[in-house]
Amino acid sequence: MNCNMTYEELAAFASGDLDAGREAEIRNHLEQCDTCRKRLEALNEADAALRALRPVRPPASAILATRRALGEAADGAGGAEIMTLDEVGEYLRVTPKQLGEVVGELPAFELAGRIRVRRTKLIEWIEQRERSYTRRAAASWAARAVRGEFGKGVA
Amino acid sequence: MADPDKDLRMNDVSDDDLIRMYREGDADAFDTLFDRYYTSVYNFALTMLGNMGSSEEVLQETFLAVARTAKTYTPRGRFRAWLMRIVRNRCLNRIESERVRRAVLVQSGLADIRPVANEPLPSENLEADEQAAIVHAAIAALSDRQREAMTLYAFERMSYGEIADVLETPINTVKTLIHRARASIARALESQESER
Numbered sequence: 001m002n003c004n005m006t007y008e009e010l011a012a013f014a015s016g017d018l019d020a021g022r023e024a025e026i027r028n029h030l031e032q033c034d035t036c037r038k039r040l041e042a043l044n045e046a047d048a049a050l051r052a053l054r055p056v057r058p059p060a061s062a063i064l065a066t067r068r069a070l071g072e073a074a075d076g077a078g079g080a081e082i083m084t085l086d087e088v089g090e091y092l093r094v095t096p097k098q099l100g101e102v103v104g105e106l107p108a109f110e111l112a113g114r115i116r117v118r119r120t121k122l123i124e125w126i127e128q129r130e131r132s133y134t135r136r137a138a139a140s141w142a143a144r145a146v147r148g149e150f151g152k153g154v155a
Numbered sequence: 156m157a158d159p160d161k162d163l164r165m166n167d168v169s170d171d172d173l174i175r176m177y178r179e180g181d182a183d184a185f186d187t188l189f190d191r192y193y194t195s196v197y198n199f200a201l202t203m204l205g206n207m208g209s210s211e212e213v214l215q216e217t218f219l220a221v222a223r224t225a226k227t228y229t230p231r232g233r234f235r236a237w238l239m240r241i242v243r244n245r246c247l248n249r250i251e252s253e254r255v256r257r258a259v260l261v262q263s264g265l266a267d268i269r270p271v272a273n274e275p276l277p278s279e280n281l282e283a284d285e286q287a288a289i290v291h292a293a294i295a296a297l298s299d300r301q302r303e304a305m306t307l308y309a310f311e312r313m314s315y316g317e318i319a320d321v322l323e324t325p326i327n328t329v330k331t332l333i334h335r336a337r338a339s340i341a342r343a344l345e346s347q348e349s350e351r
Contacts, residue, residue: 007338008331015337017330042341042348049290050309050340055198062211063193069215070189070222074182123223131248138255145259 014043170234202306203246236320293343304332
């Protein structure tokens, strides 16, 4: 028979996501349509197969590595929450001069004439920079690629 | 952990209570959350990225982020959705970085590496069972959005509402994604049947 029923609508029917009226119409249709009955069978089979799926566990080495990193982070929180600029420089592994170039952008505050940074804010700031890095780096690499700088020992 | 009875007791504690306990300084509470969800986190990353190495990194980054930002979580019984949203955002960042990196490499004539996304799942993940293999292949072939939604639906048994929360998408869109994904999987099974 000529059938306009979509597979998606049958899927919605099979999971009980249609309103009662449409559901009744489809029930009637199924009595007359071999194609849709076969499809419904395949959908039920797919749903059973999906229920039987088991998630993939991470390798034991990855679980261990994560536990270790969490342990280190907990110990390393050992660094105080409030950091001096020297500590920030050390943490970011830049010289005081290099830190000076970005000091205005740091999530810092002033206290008794001293600049201080909260460790959690610093980490969020690093993450923001990580996100914007991709685009800026791509633009600069693309410009260099256009100038033919790659492969000439410049990159 | 030295106290096995405590391990057992922790198994019945809700996610929100574990987060509260962790905030109050109970490190075992975090261990319990980690044990409860490391497979979910890894499996979701693996379906999104299709790459074991990157998924292991996302596993680590995600739990470090949870430990760091536990204070910002509002306990409303939605910890799992909050957690999976972190995983998803990490994965999307990686996919975007990889896409941009590849675009640059292609432009500069240095393209040589296959994209991180869309690699088939490693063969050791495929069940011996032929039907499961077809279902895995059909999931791998879904659009990114459908695959995300389907992973949360099939592996995590999440409700439409929870999936909508993770994907930051209206519930009706989630329903459409799931119906289409199930239809694709059924089609794959059906065409396999007809080849026999």
